[in-house]
Amino acid sequence: MRGRTTAAQVRKDLSHFGSFGKRGLGYKVEELRQRLRQILGVDRLWKVALIGAGRIGSALFEYPAFESRGYECVAIIDSDPDKIGTNWNNLQIRSPDHLESLIRGLGVELVILAVPARAAQEMAERAVEAGIEGILNFAPIRLKVPTRIPVEDVNLVMQLEALSFAITQRGPAA
Amino acid sequence: MRGRTTAAQVRKDLSHFGSFGKRGLGYKVEELRQRLRQILGVDRLWKVALIGAGRIGSALFEYPAFESRGYECVAIIDSDPDKIGTNWNNLQIRSPDHLESLIRGLGVELVILAVPARAAQEMAERAVEAGIEGILNFAPIRLKVPTRIPVEDVNLVMQLEALSFAITQRGPAA
């Protein structure tokens, strides 16, 4: 069954956070929307640092949805000497040497980790040490960070493999 | 609790597909690895078409893990006239006009959809019509395709929002 979103499911999920509608009447959509934005924590601006200015980092940086959805990139870090000092959109690429002071100075809360696997763990640890609160991780490793720090993994190879598995499971197609 | 992978869990999962070890002895790692590759369907080469040659598409195309993990990009499609005809790595970018014949002619099995949301549904339908078997979807919409076609969604904004939620839930950090 493909993730059909049922009415009962939505009501149950909402009930986990409170009661938002009026029986027999329905929901005030805009009000509900605002309440949900509060609950999700997307009713404010989040300060993001991009660690890794390679292809993925560049694609993300240009991705308009981030800024428009409340995620502001306030720092770009990369270890490539050819990149350090150059600008993306008026934002200067900085060396990882300054990671901690950058994060602390700018009040960075989230980190997008788009560096090679071998560098990811160290960068993550230093970012956590500097006080960030969450990590969006593109490196194909399981980061070891304190449990208080949420990590979201993006693993595109795994997702392709999930497709391969689903296709293989249901037998060769017609 | 952060996704701790337990021994019992692994055994239970394996048991779903068969019996691979010897009691009291353990698993032959390389043999197990091959069996699992078969089950996952990653023991062969998959032919992939990249639809959308923007920033994300470009990042993916250059991503070495794909090729090395058995996913071969055999076609790039984009509607931008400035891109059509140019080459990425000896692969010519083609117009979506030829989508169906390209897919059929090259035996494309998987599609990576990295086009703007407004174009995604149409491209998906045409790709399915042409016989592809699965979609890795970067467009932030729920594609409507036959249930026999598995879809994996990549939604980076949602993953950032998941971080925002997790952080907000556990109360402002120390």
Next chain:
DNA sequence: GCATGTGAATAGGTTCACAGCC
């Protein structure tokens, strides 16, 4: 003795059915 494989117990999450309130 030791590590796998598996039924039983448990936990977690979804679906159902209806009570409660407009």
Next chain:
DNA sequence: GGCTGTGAACCTATTCACATGC
């Protein structure tokens, strides 16, 4: 009457404990 909110039923997935075979 209609739509929300929710306890109960149900179903799936994880954890446990041990039987099984080397």
